Amino acid sequence: MRNWAGNLEYGAARYFEPRGLDELREVVAASSRLKAVGTRHSFTTIANTEGDHVSLRHFSAISPVDRQTNTVRIGAGVNYGVLGQALQQEG
Numbered sequence: 001m002r003n004w005a006g007n008l009e010y011g012a013a014r015y016f017e018p019r020g021l022d023e024l025r026e027v028v029a030a031s032s033r034l035k036a037v038g039t040r041h042s043f044t045t046i047a048n049t050e051g052d053h054v055s056l057r058h059f060s061a062i063s064p065v066d067r068q069t070n071t072v073r074i075g076a077g078v079n080y081g082v083l084g085q086a087l088q089q090e091g
Helices: 021-030 080-090
Strands: 014-016 034-037 052-055
Touching: 021 052
Parallel strands: 014 052, 034 052
Antiparallel strands: none
């Protein structure tokens, strides 16, 4: 796996993309060393690991805006661009 620019290669032993909490629990339980990986926009090795990588990109739910508290709950896999569009649609 490489960063988005292709100039940095990650050395993770395994890569997981669980699609739900049960799968994520299995990944966590099965790994002795696990690191979350985001959208791979980094030009440094900060996200690299010799252990396992897990992506939370499928955890992308965005709740409706709570108008009383002016807050919104988002999943760990929501990226900034998608969140911005959803919030703009909510006004």
